[in-house]
Amino acid sequence: MLDARYVADHLDEVIQRLKNRSSTWESQLADLGDLASQRRQLIGTTEALAARRNAANQEMSKLAKGGDREAFALRRDELKALSAELKSEETKLSAILKTFEERLMSIPNLPHADAPVGSSEEQNRVVREWGKKPSFDFEPKAHYDLVPGLLDFERASKLSGSRFSVLWAQASRLERSLITYMLNVHTEQNGYTEVAVPYLVRSAPLEGTGQLPKFEQDLFQTKRHEDDEEPLYLIPTGEVPITNLHADEIFEPGSLPRSYCGFTPCFRSEAGSYGKDVRGLFRQHQFDKVELVCFAEAEKSEEAFQKLTADAESILQQLGLHYRVVELCTGDLGFSATKTYDLEVWLPSQGRYREISSCSLFGDFQARRAKIRYRPAVKQKPQLVHTINGSGLAVGRTLIAILEQYQEADGSVSLPAALRPLMGCDEIAGQKF
RNA sequence: GGAGGCGUGGCCGAGUGGUCGAAGGCAGCGGUUUUGAAAACCGCCGUAGUGCAAGCUACCGGGGGUUCGAAUCCCUCCGCCUCCGCCA
Structure with missing residues (x-):
């Protein structure tokens, strides 16, 4: 498998090098850049939500120990929405990650710079x-x-x-x-x-x-x-x-x-x-x-x-x-x-x-x-x-x-x-x- | 095929719902001490994603679920072990 980051950052070069294997790679890789940027964006939003939830969890832990049941229940109900949002982002992210990984797994290695270029x-x-x-x-x-x-x-x-x-x-x-x-x-x-x-x-x-x-x-x-x-x-x-x-x-x-x-x-x-x-x-x-x-x-x-x-x-x-x-x-x-x-x-x-x-x-x-x-x-x-x-x-x-x-x-x-x-x-x- | 058990960091091994990425020990690394070594003591000591960085996030066999919150509860799959049966 090629390095996901390298592929995302050097897509044109990767395509050029794979074209030496077969001209079909150009069209097969056309949508990969898009997929890579979606992946990055979703990672960002998902992790930000997770950070918020984690911070809230610490707060909840204190509330639970403090014994203020009313404040706890109130906050808990608020957090349901955050949790649901996080779950939905995670679902989207894991779908993208899976697709991206599957695509990468089917892409062959880049030919060495020394390898003679040819088709047969x-x-x-x-x-x-x-x-x-x-x-x-x-x-x-x-x-x-x-x-x-x-x-x-x-x-x-x-x-x-x-x-x-x-x-x-x-x-x-x-x-x-x-x-x-x-x-x-x-x-x-x-x-x-x-x-x-x-x-x-x-x-x-x-x-x-x-x-x-x-x-x-x-x-x-x-x-x-x-x-x-x-x-x-x-x-x-x-x-x-x-x-x-x-x-x-x-x-x-x-x-x-x-x-x-x-x-x-x-x-x-x-x-x-x-x-x-x-x-x-x-x-x-x-x-x-x-x-x-x-x-x-x-x-x-x-x-x-x-x-x-x-x-x-x-x-x-x-x-x-x-x-x-x-x-x-x-x-x-x-x-x-x-x-x-x-x-x-x-x-x-x-x-x-x-x-x-x-x-x-x-x-x-x-x-x-x-x-x-x-x-x-x-x-x-x-x-x-x-x-x-x-x-x-x-x-x-x-x-x-x-x-x-x-x-x-x-x-x-x-x-x-x-x-x-x-x-x-x-x-x-x-x-x- | 039948019955049961177990999967936590390089290894061993705690942890049964709330700052747990995870006590403790061993190994390893750096240091103090020593003529040198050992011992003792102090510190460090997982992998990956993301970000210019500080950081943030994920990972306790895999996947799914319950919950505000899961290493901990539930389901499922996989692997390993023990006993019985069969077998080269």
């Missing part, structure tokens, strides 16, 4: 490339045609419908090894604290990180029974529970930055992605991810963002996977992000780079929603932390990249050296089950 991924900026494109003296296959039998989409469909997968034997072990490997690297080399979190959450955490209220259609919701008042949601990313671990907390001086990593499955309805990436593991309703989350002081967040991105990259590098880093343009940024680097891994079968990690700087946007603050020094006022997160990495997509980049002509795959100890073998080949 065409305008994303390539920041760097790492490694070399693997070359093949045969036609490289797609991951779903490699290690035949190990990736089982028919059985998955029987169980759960489309966009689910079953992994057999060495494919399942590869998934598990990747999770372990990533967590090991982040905890042992990159300085992260590992955390295991719930996969079902209430709505408040989803509001905290920005998935709700706007993107409910992307989520799976669970009901405990028909008239469940507060359904739980399956997390669409580990970012949600991990970032919200510190909701409503104030970090003490000296306790930042904090870097957490955690493995979670992720669940996405993929509403609106019909026809996209329909084959294979690339886009699933359920996938595994190792998430990186960092809480940093405001002045140090840019630096922390660069580090977190490099930490995610370290996995790709140690696995020897060719990739590039792109900075998303303003039109491609996610709702809560002010700046995002996507790590895109090379997929030989598609002849292009595909997203395997998305690392974002949120500034204080999520912290304001989730009320995550820190005290810069003893006795100082709390301020909002900056949050940063990224995939480190999406496990299924890493599995795809390994299969494709390390494939052999016969459809088998030789494993990157880093994974061999965990896998207990040097290569994997197809097998029917």
Whole structure:
């Protein structure tokens, strides 16, 4: 959420910056200035009435003790009118506050000044490339045609419908090894604290990180029974529970930055992605991810963002996977992000780079929603932390990249050296089950 | 699923209708004392909104109600705990 005061005082600037995301914001924000000034005015009148009532209450307290019943009754009847007036102003005010808050909750973060301006991924900026494109003296296959039998989409469909997968034997072990490997690297080399979190959450955490209220259609919701008042949601990313671990907390001086990593499955309805990436593991309703989350002081967040991105990259590098880093343009940024680097891994079968990690700087946007603050020094006022997160990495997509980049002509795959100890073998080949 | 209990400031814990944003204690911060430390003593010590400021306002799990006035009474929702049942 943006700062209400900032929006009220700099409405034109906010509109200008949001227009870089989408031209529609200009009209959507047109009435916001009016709402903001109504809010201020009502706060003023309501508080003045409340001050009068409070003063009168002290007087009443004395009258009650003094025992002058007649004066008390007289004054009491006068105060009824004041109370009624106050109540009516409070009702108006709370309606305005609610509307204002709802509007603010649906406004995305302001793009960072550095972010390339553009309306689609065409305008994303390539920041760097790492490694070399693997070359093949045969036609490289797609991951779903490699290690035949190990990736089982028919059985998955029987169980759960489309966009689910079953992994057999060495494919399942590869998934598990990747999770372990990533967590090991982040905890042992990159300085992260590992955390295991719930996969079902209430709505408040989803509001905290920005998935709700706007993107409910992307989520799976669970009901405990028909008239469940507060359904739980399956997390669409580990970012949600991990970032919200510190909701409503104030970090003490000296306790930042904090870097957490955690493995979670992720669940996405993929509403609106019909026809996209329909084959294979690339886009699933359920996938595994190792998430990186960092809480940093405001002045140090840019630096922390660069580090977190490099930490995610370290996995790709140690696995020897060719990739590039792109900075998303303003039109491609996610709702809560002010700046995002996507790590895109090379997929030989598609002849292009595909997203395997998305690392974002949120500034204080999520912290304001989730009320995550820190005290810069003893006795100082709390301020909002900056949050940063990224995939480190999406496990299924890493599995795809390994299969494709390390494939052999016969459809088998030789494993990157880093994974061999965990896998207990040097290569994997197809097998029917 | 059945029965009961509880939600107060960083923590513990008073407060059952009237200057209560809230006693007291612990922790923390500043000081006095001390060669230094501990102890003792004194002071400070929640968050937010609004205003140029002094200040004012709000917040005792959330929402609603009663009342001139609610942390205190009523309703409702949420969360947590204990016991029983079921269960990985």
